[in-house]
């Protein structure tokens with residue numbers, strides 16, 4: 541067996557310990573004689589799995605008691621619709637457009653009401669986070685929406701926007717559990733699992749309980765109402781059982797690592813190795829303004845498309861996979877989520893250094 545260093549933006553690297561444990565439990569989950577995939581979601585064994593997942597997540601994020609935790613399907617993109625369907629009581633919401641995912645969410649919001657783009661960084665290919673200290677927040681906005689870490693462009697909010705008292709909704713898909721978060725500052729947080737916590741298809745929603753009501757937009761399907769899932773403890777219908785099981789293992793792995801403070805430190809150290817290299821390199825250049833750099837997704841370019849292609853090709857041959865940048869940015873992108881070990885980033889930087897020696901001017 542030979543595992544590569546996988547820098548994919550998502551689905552992405554998972555902790556090897558988690559995969560090994562899941563593999564050991566595949567045929568016979570703890571004496572049940574079946575795999576978790578084959579198990580009823582109404583069984584006692586499964587109830588324990590989902591209960592522990594929720595309680596470990598609550599512990600990691602110190603989620604206040606007045607917030608509900610949901611494990612749903614449909615990925616992060618389904619939340620682009622569920623958020624307005626459930627929260628757009630006045631049919632007005634303000635979106636801060638910092639990349640493709642925020643833009644998609646804003647477009648989806650327009651299907652249900654007035655979705656204003658109150659700020660955008662499109663003018664510079666989303667390479668920065670706009671100043672959000674005094675935005676023209678709409679008087680009757682039901683919420684202000686952000687994509688907190690921009691997976692494609694490699695930017696991250698270092699301070700949350702001033703929402704002027706309005707509810708904050710955040711897509712945290714690509715920074716979820718990478719550092720501590722004050723959940724009480726948000727009305728709703730959601731995160732697709734496949735970036736930092738588990739298999740694709742599962743999405744985690746953390747929502748303040750007073751926002752979970754029957755007062756949703758007319759025609760909202762039962763399955764797309766938060767209340768349906770809150771009332772049923774995420775077991776209204778068959779949830780993504782195996783995905784939740786893996787997420788639960790990742791939560792335990794994070795706890796064993798020392799929790800989110802420790803993870804933040806580790807992620808900062810890891811990212812610094814790469815950013816420090818980029819800042820002194822004469823061949824490679826980071827694409828994001830320094831103060832808005834993400835700890836999770838690091839895009840960089842050489843400025844020469846052929847050189848970029850050569851780099852992607854040679855890095856792959858060296859066991860460094862999925863470094864090709866997103867098609868809208870070009871160049872390269874190294875996603876260095878929680879499960880990317882320090883050694884992986886060091887290997888990448890060594891390779892970049894060697895590549896620069898060979899091809900740099």
Ligand SMILES: *Cc1c(COP(=O)(O)O)cnc(C)c1O
Nearest residue numbers: 615616617641691711713714732
């Ligand atoms: C990947 C990603 C999404 C889309 O996730 P899906 O599960 O494919 O719907 C949305 N937002 C962000 C920030 C992402 O990184």
